[in-house]
Amino acid sequence: MNPNPAVPTDPAAALVALRERHRQGKAEILAAIEALGGRSAGVRPLLRRLARLTDQTLRALWHGLAMPPGLALLAVGGYGRGELFPYSDIDVLVLLPDAADEARRAAVERFVGACWDVGLEVGSSARTVGECLQEAAGDITVQTALLEARWLAGPRAAARRLLQRVHEALDPLAFCRAKQFEMQQRHQRYENTPYALEPNCKESPGGLRDLHVILWVAKAAGFGQTWAELARRGLATPHEARQLRANEALLSLIRARLHVLARRREDRLVFDLQSALAAAFGLDAQLPPAQGREQTARRARRASERLMRRYYWAAKAVTQLNQILLLNIRERLEHDLHSPAAPRPINARFADRDGMLEVTSDDLYWREPHAILETFLLYQQIPGIKGLSARTLRALYNARPVMNAAFRRDPVNRRTFMQILQQPQGITHAFRLMNQTSVLGRYLWPFRNTVGQMQHDLFHVYTVDQHILMVLRNIRRFFIPEHAHEYPFCSQLAAGWDKPWILYVAALFHDIAKGRGGDHSELGARDVMTFARQHGIARADAELIRFLVAEHLTMSHVAQREDTSDPQVIRAFAARVGDERRLTGLYLLTVADIRGTSPKVWNGWKARLLEDLYRATLRALGGGAPDPHAEVEARKREALALLALHALPHQAHAALWNRLDVGYFMRHSADEIAWHTRQLSRPLAHSTAGGTTPTVVRARLSPVGEGLQVLVYTADQPELFARICGYFDQAGFSILDAKVHTTADGCALDTFQITAESLAEHYRELVTLVESGLPRALDPATPLPPPARARVSRRVRSFPVVPRVSLQPDERGQRWLLSISASDRKGLLYRIACVFAQHRVQLQLAKVTTLGERVEDTFVITGPTLHALREQAQLTQDLLQVLDED
Numbered sequence: 001m002n003p004n005p006a007v008p009t010d011p012a013a014a015l016v017a018l019r020e021r022h023r024q025g026k027a028e029i030l031a032a033i034e035a036l037g038g039r040s041a042g043v044r045p046l047l048r049r050l051a052r053l054t055d056q057t058l059r060a061l062w063h064g065l066a067m068p069p070g071l072a073l074l075a076v077g078g079y080g081r082g083e084l085f086p087y088s089d090i091d092v093l094v095l096l097p098d099a100a101d102e103a104r105r106a107a108v109e110r111f112v113g114a115c116w117d118v119g120l121e122v123g124s125s126a127r128t129v130g131e132c133l134q135e136a137a138g139d140i141t142v143q144t145a146l147l148e149a150r151w152l153a154g155p156r157a158a159a160r161r162l163l164q165r166v167h168e169a170l171d172p173l174a175f176c177r178a179k180q181f182e183m184q185q186r187h188q189r190y191e192n193t194p195y196a197l198e199p200n201c202k203e204s205p206g207g208l209r210d211l212h213v214i215l216w217v218a219k220a221a222g223f224g225q226t227w228a229e230l231a232r233r234g235l236a237t238p239h240e241a242r243q244l245r246a247n248e249a250l251l252s253l254i255r256a257r258l259h260v261l262a263r264r265r266e267d268r269l270v271f272d273l274q275s276a277l278a279a280a281f282g283l284d285a286q287l288p289p290a291q292g293r294e295q296t297a298r299r300a301r302r303a304s305e306r307l308m309r310r311y312y313w314a315a316k317a318v319t320q321l322n323q324i325l326l327l328n329i330r331e332r333l334e335h336d337l338h339s340p341a342a343p344r345p346i347n348a349r350f351a352d353r354d355g356m357l358e359v360t361s362d363d364l365y366w367r368e369p370h371a372i373l374e375t376f377l378l379y380q381q382i383p384g385i386k387g388l389s390a391r392t393l394r395a396l397y398n399a400r401p402v403m404n405a406a407f408r409r410d411p412v413n414r415r416t417f418m419q420i421l422q423q424p425q426g427i428t429h430a431f432r433l434m435n436q437t438s439v440l441g442r443y444l445w446p447f448r449n450t451v452g453q454m455q456h457d458l459f460h461v462y463t464v465d466q467h468i469l470m471v472l473r474n475i476r477r478f479f480i481p482e483h484a485h486e487y488p489f490c491s492q493l494a495a496g497w498d499k500p501w502i503l504y505v506a507a508l509f510h511d512i513a514k515g516r517g518g519d520h521s522e523l524g525a526r527d528v529m530t531f532a533r534q535h536g537i538a539r540a541d542a543e544l545i546r547f548l549v550a551e552h553l554t555m556s557h558v559a560q561r562e563d564t565s566d567p568q569v570i571r572a573f574a575a576r577v578g579d580e581r582r583l584t585g586l587y588l589l590t591v592a593d594i595r596g597t598s599p600k601v602w603n604g605w606k607a608r609l610l611e612d613l614y615r616a617t618l619r620a621l622g623g624g625a626p627d628p629h630a631e632v633e634a635r636k637r638e639a640l641a642l643l644a645l646h647a648l649p650h651q652a653h654a655a656l657w658n659r660l661d662v663g664y665f666m667r668h669s670a671d672e673i674a675w676h677t678r679q680l681s682r683p684l685a686h687s688t689a690g691g692t693t694p695t696v697v698r699a700r701l702s703p704v705g706e707g708l709q710v711l712v713y714t715a716d717q718p719e720l721f722a723r724i725c726g727y728f729d730q731a732g733f734s735i736l737d738a739k740v741h742t743t744a745d746g747c748a749l750d751t752f753q754i755t756a757e758s759l760a761e762h763y764r765e766l767v768t769l770v771e772s773g774l775p776r777a778l779d780p781a782t783p784l785p786p787p788a789r790a791r792v793s794r795r796v797r798s799f800p801v802v803p804r805v806s807l808q809p810d811e812r813g814q815r816w817l818l819s820i821s822a823s824d825r826k827g828l829l830y831r832i833a834c835v836f837a838q839h840r841v842q843l844q845l846a847k848v849t850t851l852g853e854r855v856e857d858t859f860v861i862t863g864p865t866l867h868a869l870r871e872q873a874q875l876t877q878d879l880l881q882v883l884d885e886d
Helices: 011-034 040-064 103-117 131-140 141-145 154-171 171-188 208-221 228-233 238-262 271-280 293-337 371-381 390-398 405-409 412-421 427-436 441-444 464-478 487-494 500-509 520-534 540-552 554-561 567-577 580-595 605-623 626-645 660-667 670-690 722-729 759-777 794-797 830-839 869-884
Strands: 073-077 089-098 122-128 150-153 350-353 356-359 696-699 706-713 735-743 746-755 802-810 816-823 843-849 852-861
Touching: 011 040, 011 103, 040 073, 040 089, 040 103, 040 150, 040 238, 073 154, 073 554, 073 660, 089 141, 089 154, 089 208, 122 131, 122 271, 131 141, 131 154, 131 802, 141 154, 141 208, 141 412, 141 567, 150 154, 150 843, 171 208, 171 293, 208 228, 208 293, 228 238, 228 626, 238 390, 238 487, 271 293, 293 390, 293 427, 350 371, 356 390, 371 390, 371 412, 371 427, 371 441, 390 759, 405 412, 405 441, 405 520, 412 427, 412 500, 427 441, 464 487, 464 500, 464 580, 464 670, 487 580, 500 520, 500 540, 500 696, 520 540, 540 580, 554 567, 554 580, 554 605, 554 843, 567 580, 567 605, 580 605, 626 660, 626 670, 660 735, 670 706, 670 794, 696 722, 696 759, 706 759, 722 735, 746 816, 746 830, 816 869, 830 843, 830 852, 830 869
Parallel strands: 089 122
Antiparallel strands: 073 089, 073 150, 350 356, 696 706, 706 746, 735 746, 735 843, 802 816, 816 852, 843 852
């Protein structure tokens, strides 16, 4: 390509010609990026080629506009490094002479306008050398941009003078500290993890920006500005330099491909682009062909999982190397200023260097592999140790080949690993550090497969390894008194648990088989039994851990999808659990597991469901079969005690209770029974005298967690549930739970748990809204409102949930259990309710479980049409059509 293309004499024609030349040149480079496939090594030359093309276009504009003398054009920021991503901003600095007149400033404006005219999206600034230095003195970002400044046009001497003054004003150690602090703040914005499901390949921890920080700090210190130069200066080993280059190339290719696919600046690996990006890397070609929608969706998920795993492993390596090199650079800078204090010996292998655990020799782990796990045991045991030094981190990074099968079989290592699990403190930090340094996956070999493994179930927001460590953290917090206020009941149970390490092992293995195919609970149970044999765990303890891993999904399934007011359900669950110790361990693991999926999944309502199931099962284990009559009488007595606090007339409860059967009292708590009675005793007394059925709607803050609890009492009608769901849908409420009961005289007494985004700030207004608006919606003369148009989220569009409907009779054949699984969207429950109304299905119980953007709903239903196979098939078909119509 001609470095100095001829510019036509006509200015407008010149701009058109220049724009076309730049467009064609860029199109060739983008096509070359698309043709790379998975060959990441070829992307850096193409990015440099795009920067050179941009250089030529800017110079042609500069000369074509005959810019006044004394002005210099510099590339700054990422463009200043001499590489440019397809749709990144083009940052330039126009360096003004100290006495810049209005004519020069007007020329700069013309130049910037011409840049946009030819299709260059420039980010520009115009300053004198003094202004540049003044801006840099108070802004680390400006200082960094000037550090990478590169001359493009105008007098070179002015550019050299600026760069010289910038370096003279730079304090390398202060710059290093400032960039580390800035990096920590940036990491916090991305939740301090490289394992987000939609990471930013530039800004997230382990992204390209972490590599840039190393080079900026090294350049400021005069240690070089390439990985090879850092290796020559002893700041990186040749192996580390190769790893840095390889991971930088992969991240660069991912970012460049994202720009090409999105046709704009897009640095996030959003769900919309992950499958297309995996295809661009050729990862889908490695999978068998798919037939049908479900197989196609699964194939896309598998290809994107492969891509994301490559990204996560690269980001993890970058995170490790970033920490090693920055610590090395900082230590060398501090050493140049003052002699560091001598490390304090801990034993023959380790020393304490300013609170950092340091190996006494670089080849320690190669000579004495037992010291690898001892590192983390000492990290837990030695007071004042807050991390690992750069020397230790480097030694661990380079000792990965030592951690082989023989290392895993070594009895000394197995004893040390069990000691780490059984320490009274430091469990969470030690295991996270073991994962960050790749030691955990190399010692616990099944865990290695979970590192960077995505979970496309639309409610886990962490990769499998991060979810496992989050569950471990949650269990650990149950045993720490400082966290007892978070989940008092869990902390109370944990206080009576004698071997916390049993729960830690169960947490490590509960999802360890994810992504391997088959039932991960059963596969994990086999893995943990192998672990128990290898590590000398007593048979009784091993069997308890195996049970917890194999059944870790059972308790949440029963609590959220079955009718726990049914004594048979409680008896069956109690028989499956067997004893109180298993029940307590399963409860603690279940709470920690649900809390570890996503901050949005856990709520007070789920906490109440699990706690109620725990208490009911505990009673069943302690006293044999539950006695429904005794349970009902106990609840009635407790409800009467609560009613006595409100000075109701004598026998005020009779008007309601005489209309209710045992099922109502089994399904509602004493607090709910008392609340219903207080709200309905007076209206029912008046209705008895007047002969009409009142419509009563009352709402209150839910006593079991977030949201409102809503009572609806009215004459029953075929479309009642649909009308209630329609109102909540249009009013912006989400239904978490529904208890539907029909009284002996044919009235509906329904209780709903609902929530809304603005509930915390405006609950009084929302209570008034529900109590006034819902009765009007129940008028049978009013037509049902049309369902709101469903809007499917990006995640659901990218990874749709194939809808499933299961309809099964209960053991007595009197009621039917309907289970629905589908992608969540606005108005879904209302649409389901409309199908119920159409088929004359009566609802007895609804449990609505929202897992991120997937719903798992369970309904207990009755109806005369359900006894005909044809009607069952039609109901199922109509529900599937509603679930899949968007």
